[in-house]
Amino acid sequence: MYAGVIAVQGDVAEHAAAIENAAAAHDEPAEVVEVRESGIVPDCDVLLMPGGESTTISRLIHQEGIADEIRDHVAAGKPVLATCAGLIVCSRDAKDDRVDPLSVVDVTVDRNAFGRQKDSFEAKVPVEGLDEPFHAVFIRAPAIDDVGEAVETLATVDGRPVAVRDGPVVATAFHPELTADPRLHDLAFFPDSEVIA
Numbered sequence: 001m002y003a004g005v006i007a008v009q010g011d012v013a014e015h016a017a018a019i020e021n022a023a024a025a026h027d028e029p030a031e032v033v034e035v036r037e038s039g040i041v042p043d044c045d046v047l048l049m050p051g052g053e054s055t056t057i058s059r060l061i062h063q064e065g066i067a068d069e070i071r072d073h074v075a076a077g078k079p080v081l082a083t084c085a086g087l088i089v090c091s092r093d094a095k096d097d098r099v100d101p102l103s104v105v106d107v108t109v110d111r112n113a114f115g116r117q118k119d120s121f122e123a124k125v126p127v128e129g130l131d132e133p134f135h136a137v138f139i140r141a142p143a144i145d146d147v148g149e150a151v152e153t154l155a156t157v158d159g160r161p162v163a164v165r166d167g168p169v170v171a172t173a174f175h176p177e178l179t180a181d182p183r184l185h186d187l188a189f190f191p192d193s194e195v196i197a
């Protein structure tokens with residue numbers, strides 16, 4: 001598996017470690033590449049879109065010509081895991097002129113909506129397809145407010161979606177890369193796995 005971590009800004013090292021761990025658990029040889037320029041994404045089997053600062057990530061992926069390559073990756077049905085700022089960048093509308101969203105996840109988001117209430121928090125969140133709740137870390141997290149018809153909501157907090165699947169993209173308002181639990185990476189990249197429980 002050739003795994004690209006979009007690395008223009010954000011918690012890149014954590015995502016790289018998480019996909020390495022997830023792949024190792026499946027005896028899948030993984031090579032992780034940090035993507036800061038165009039020409040790499042077309043060779044990637046899977047992509048990870050980190051948390052960080054969505055306005056910066058959006059600006060840089062467009063500037064570097066990576067944005068269209070990510071869209072092509074999704075159009076080809078290849079998996080993506082997008083977390084927090086990554087979710088914002090992947091959304092249909094982030095209601096912020098500084099974010100030019102990729103529209104690969106048919107949701108609208110409200111940047112920092114959870115963060116306005118509480119800067120960060122952690123919660124045990126039941127996730128569709130997982131037997132046990134997921135320990136979810138939220139940091140200035142976006143709220144997902146409008147979910148398109150084809151989008152599957154995988155988890156909610158206080159009635160609001162916090163994890164969704166749209167075709168090959170799994171997107172979360174929280175940060176599965178910050179905990180040792182690989183199950184969200186399994187959901188995104190090894191959906192038929194028996195490791196998911």
Ligand SMILES: NC(=O)CC[C@H](N)C(=O)O
Nearest residue numbers: 051052053054084085140
């Ligand atoms: N932890 C995060 O990724 C926070 C995202 C941040 N609120 C943003 O809008 O970019």
